[in-house]
Amino acid sequence: MSGKQDESFFRGIYFMMSALVILAIAIVFIASEIYRDHAVSQQTEAEIAERIRPIGEVNVSGEKISAAATSSAAPTTTDAGERTVPVADAAPGEAEYRKICFTCHEQGIAGAPKTGDPAAWAERAPKGVEALLHSVIEGVSGPNGVMLPRGGMASLTDAELEAAVRYMLSRLPDQGGI
Ligand code: HEC
Numbered sequence: 001m002s003g004k005q006d007e008s009f010f011r012g013i014y015f016m017m018s019a020l021v022i023l024a025i026a027i028v029f030i031a032s033e034i035y036r037d038h039a040v041s042q043q044t045e046a047e048i049a050e051r052i053r054p055i056g057e058v059n060v061s062g063e064k065i066s067a068a069a070t071s072s073a074a075p076t077t078t079d080a081g082e083r084t085v086p087v088a089d090a091a092p093g094e095a096e097y098r099k100i101c102f103t104c105h106e107q108g109i110a111g112a113p114k115t116g117d118p119a120a121w122a123e124r125a126p127k128g129v130e131a132l133l134h135s136v137i138e139g140v141s142g143p144n145g146v147m148l149p150r151g152g153m154a155s156l157t158d159a160e161l162e163a164a165v166r167y168m169l170s171r172l173p174d175q176g177g178i
Contacts, residue, residue, distance in 0.1 A: 092163060092167065093165075093167025094167050096160040096163045096164040097115075097164040097167045099160075099164075100152060100153040101164050101168065104151075108120060110146075111144030112145060112147065113144075116171035118172060118174065121172055125169055125172060129162065132165050133161060133162050136151060136164075136165060137149060137161060
């Protein structure tokens with residue numbers, strides 16, 4: 001090997017080493033930038049929960065929701081400013097129905113007869129409001145599933161339950177407004 005060849009060989013090595021050092025510095029720099037972005041975009045769980053909060057929430061506690069606690073449009077408010085009906089232009093009994101009953105009956109889950117489904121109610125509706133209300137108050141343990149007394153919400157009054165039952169019956173196509 002001549003001196004010239006050695007020189008170009010070492011120059012090549014130096015070149016590669018400097019390239020690697022520059023690359024390493026670049027990687028550290030990029031990594032720190034990414035980390036900084038990440039740190040800035042980190043939020044508290046509360047902020048994330050607030051952002052992904054569903055538009056409507058099921059109120060199973062039976063407590064009234066104050067108007068200030070929600071920004072939903074056109075809530076029905078009482079004189080005291082409490083929002084009692086989460087649905088605008090609700091039909092009679094719909095508010096009560098939405099407190100708990102709809103969780104099972106709207107889609108007919110857990111063996112519940114689906115609201116508005118004539119087949120599911122063919123043998124139930126003819127019993128009449130009184131008998132159905134009795135079932136709701138006492139709870140039902142039937143062949144299809146179990147409904148706890150008062151639909152599982154002990155705070156509902158008999159009047160509220162009756163309103164919910166009547167609302168459910170009113171959704172049957174051929175039984176409008178029993
Ligand atoms: C956890 C689910 C669940 C909830 C909540 C629920 N139900 Fe039910 N409901 C059922 C099931 C299941 C049945 C049918 C049981 C069977 O006959 O096998 C039923 C049956 C009924 C019946 C028919 C009773 C009969 O004698 O045939 C009525 C009326 C009724 N529910 C009304 C209500 C009302 C009103 C509410 C709200 C206060 C409510 N349900 C809440 C599950 C539920």
